[in-house]
Amino acid sequence: MVHRGRSVRYLKLYLNFVKNCFRRETIYRFNFFVNMFTVVMGYASHILFYYFVYDTGIEQISGWDRYQIYCLLATVWIVDSIFGGVFFFNLIKIPSKVKNYELDGLLTKPVNSVFMLSLRQFNFGLFSGTFFGAAFLIYSLWRGNIRVSAFGILCYLILVMCAVILLFSILFIMVTFSLRFVRIQGLIGMYWTFMDIGKNPHSIYPMALKYGLVFIIPAIVVYNFPVQVLVGNHYLRYLNSVSTLILAIAITAVFLTGSVFYFRKSLRYYYD
Amino acid sequence: MISVNRLCKTYKVRQQTSSKNILKSLFQSEYRYVKAVQDISFEIEQGEMAGLIGLNGAGKTTTLKMMAGLIHPSEGTVTVNGFIPHELKKEFLKKIGLVMGNKSQLWWDISAYDSFELEGQIYGLTLKQIKEKIVDLADLLDVKELLGIPVRKLSLGERMKMELILVLLHEPSVLFLDEPTIGLDIISQKKLRDFVKRYNYEKKSTTIITSHNMKDVEELCKRIIVIDHGTVIYDGLIEDLKKYSKESDFEEIVAKLLQGTQGQ
Amino acid sequence: MRIQKAAFKLKLSEFTIYRSNVFLNFFFGCVPLLVYIFLWKAIYGNGLERIGGYSYKQMITYYVLIFLCSEVLDARDNTVKMSEMIQGGQIHNYLLKPVGFLSLNYRLYQAEKMIYLLNIGIPFLAFCLAIHKFIYWKAYNLLFFVISFCLAFVLKYMIGCILGLITTWVEEITGLLDLLNNVEKFLSGSLIPLTLLPSGLNMALSFFPFKYTLFVPVDIYMGNMKSQDMGISIGIQAVWCIVLGLVLIILKNEAFKKYSGYGS
The missing domain is CATH 3.40.50.300 (P-loop containing nucleotide triphosphate hydrolases)
Structure with missing residues (x-):
């Protein structure tokens, strides 16, 4: 009972954050549309890349046909948008907050500090990409004649959630790391560089690299796993989905606990 | 006049x-x-x-x-x-020379001396003249030791003195x-x-x-x-x-x- | 010339402070190139000998050169600095100098880029050597590439300045810059060689300056063009330089006029 009361309280708190951010966003309407358009252009050019590549007459790229690739791109769009809207701007502000001792105020409040730190800001401009991505996904599934089962959709949604939490955990680790060691800009650049590797079909990479991209820097887990259960042309797709799901959840759990643990430990170090 | x-x-x-x-x-x-x-x-x-x-x-x-x-x-x-x-x-x-208290002319990341050299060249001074001027002015303002330090590390007072030197280089x-x-x-x-x-x-x-x-x-x-x-x-x-x-x-x-x- | 030397010295001091950042950025910039090696291998795996007129080797080299050029030619920092100067009022200091604002700015810009190129040169060559299996080498084209590259350099600088000066009339510019950056990425050929585009679209792009800032020099190096077309391309680049140069001068004069008319 106590537990439920707590989650309701946090949910209410979060809705309050979102409301405040919405208020702010309405003041800078013009900015909002420019930002949204900018992000759309970014994804559009990625899609156009494959559009023109397939137009040169090739059939497939290491087993992926045109619409399967489109589904991958749509998934990238969805995952990035949710992560960008919900977490990104919160995370990159953490170092300055810690250094300016703004954290002190947060730590004295009777609310989970990681919650406050990572969910305060909600960015509508970036989050809106989720809908564009979803629309593009539906279009690609339809045009590509790709059949999906209810189970497949469920797996997909869970894997997208894992992906967002993974992205959060990894950036959270890097941000925490930067508190003690390096300047933040370099690290964020590094983060995107490695995550971008996972935005391509995983089958183009040699086996050893692929293992690295699953277990060490899980970029493939983030972007490729969800699509894999949706459009993967494996026989035994069902069995494959279950194993993918279990693997993804396990990796996500490890990274999430690791990141929160590391943050709390560094914080203690910082304050001692 | x-x-x-x-x-x-x-x-x-x-x-x-x-x-x-x-x-x-x-x-x-x-x-x-x-x-x-x-x-x-x-x-x-x-x-x-x-x-x-x-x-x-x-x-x-x-x-x-x-x-x-x-x-x-x-x-x-x-x-x-x-x-x-x-x-x-x-x-x-x-x-003429203009100093604005709230608008710095110095380059933020590098030493004031580097800024002065470029400034002097802009006004057509020779390197020798520039050096003499800088030493002169820095002596008067008591900032000789600070000439090689990146500007962002200077205090506001020290920075203002540097701003003055910059403007006075060309007399x-x-x-x-x-x-x-x-x-x-x-x-x-x-x-x-x-x-x-x-x-x-x-x-x-x-x-x-x-x-x-x-x-x-x-x-x-x-x-x-x-x-x-x-x-x-x-x-x-x-x-x-x-x-x-x-x-x-x-x-x-x-x-x-x-x-x-x-x-x- | 003396001012150029002083500018070079100043930028060198600035560079030494950010050196580790610059090298770090460079190395991480190389990672996507390695990804391209795998991706295009899979694409060429369909059995096509040439795609968009490029062989596999040329394709990889295309991206390597695009990477180098876009790093060296990137004028965003200059634009942002200029717009901050305009908004913060520091531009006043430049107006009162006996050297023209743009000529001083260009010298500093040129110095900065030269230092960057000199420093990045050796790591870049080492990187090329490491992946030499995928590098297309043709010394004959190098000369034309260099000419075209220099024109692109000036072109890119001018576009950056024009955007910076626009701050005089439009207050918020970074949003616009990001938008333009994303559009430019595609139109200038940094995502995909423009020869893969349908010829109609490719033709249409000739009416924008973007492709002349990146794609044209690199495509010239690939040597698939007839020498006559190469001449035309370089000619168009030169024309763009003149046109944008005029626009820039007019814009600068208008901006300064507005300054002295309105003040801050």
Whole structure:
């Protein structure tokens, strides 16, 4: 009972954050549309890349046909948008907050500090990409004649959630790391560089690299796993989905606990 | 010599329309005219140090910028050493220097010395001349040890001294100081004032100072020009002002003077 | 020339501070190139000998060169600095210098880029050597590439300045810059060689300056063009330089006029 009361309280708190951010966003309407358009252009050019590549007459790229690739791109769009809207701007502000001792105020409040730190800001401009991505996904599934089962959709949604939490955990680790060691800009650049590797079909990479991209820097887990259960042309797709799901959840759990643990430990170090 | 004759400046300001109708406000704008300076005249002799005083928005900085040539006057004329400032002739620019207390000219990440070298080259000095000048000025301002340190690591007072060196490298015969002591502690303020005084005495440079810090003006200038609502309300010696006033504190006197016009 | 030397020295001091950042950025910039090696291998795996006129080797080399060029030619920092200067009012300091604003700015820009190129040169060559299996080498084209590259350099600088000066009229510019950056990425050929595009679209792109800032020099190096077309491309680049140069000068004069008219 106590537990439920707590989650309701946090949910209410979060809705309050979102409301405040919405208020702010309405003041800078013009900015909002420019930002949204900018992000759309970014994804559009990625899609156009494959559009023109397939137009040169090739059939497939290491087993992926045109619409399967489109589904991958749509998934990238969805995952990035949710992560960008919900977490990104919160995370990159953490170092300055810690250094300016703004954290002190947060730590004295009777609310989970990681919650406050990572969910305060909600960015509508970036989050809106989720809908564009979803629309593009539906279009690609339809045009590509790709059949999906209810189970497949469920797996997909869970894997997208894992992906967002993974992205959060990894950036959270890097941000925490930067508190003690390096300047933040370099690290964020590094983060995107490695995550971008996972935005391509995983089958183009040699086996050893692929293992690295699953277990060490899980970029493939983030972007490729969800699509894999949706459009993967494996026989035994069902069995494959279950194993993918279990693997993804396990990796996500490890990274999430690791990141929160590391943050709390560094914080203690910082304050001692 | 500076001579300002019936100087006026009117700004056209876009009015903020209410946000009810965004589309309309995007394409249409309403303007209103603000008279920043109205009919100001005065003359300043070579080697003189004069203070421009006034409340925020009184028109001091606008007047100063017109004298430096940054702003085109709407009406009236300015001549500085025989030049018309806003023509921005090279010979004119080589004779003036402008220090703005809140706008740094130094390169943030590198040492002040590096900034000075480029600056000196811009004014056509040789490397040898530049070096001599820097050593000279740094000695006077007591910042010789700080020349090699990145500017961002300097304190505000130290940075201001560097700003002064930068502007004085080419030995301007007319110096404009806009709020030179803003944000400085009292010791730094004092050192800066002493330096400006000494420089003026040695080089006979014409110096015009705007400041909200009455101490600056009182210590440095014999003469003040008080501006309010874009017009000159007092132009004369500080001494005279003190003589005719009941107050003994200079700041009080000026405050009375300005309050008098506010009440009208 | 002396100012150029001083600018070079100043930028060198600045560079030494950020050196580790620069190298780090460079190395991480190489990672996507390695990804391209795998991706295009899979694409060429369909059995096509040439795609968009490029062989597999040429395709990889295309991206390597695009990476180098876009790093060296990137003018975003200059644009942002310029717009900050305009908004913060520091531009006043430049107006009062006996050297033109743009000529000083260009010298500093050129110095910065030269230092970057000199420093990145050896790591870049080492990287090329490491992946030499995928590098297409043709010394004959190098000369034309260099000419075209220099024109692209000037072109890119001018576009950056024009955007920076626009701040005089449009207050918020970074949003616009990001938008343009994303559009430019595609139109300039940094995502995909423009020869893969349908010829109609490719033709249409010739009416924008973007492709001449990146794609044209790199495509010239690939040597698939007839020498006559190469001449035409370089000619168009030169024409764009003249046109944008004129636009820039007009814009600068208008901006400064607005400054002296309105002040800040």
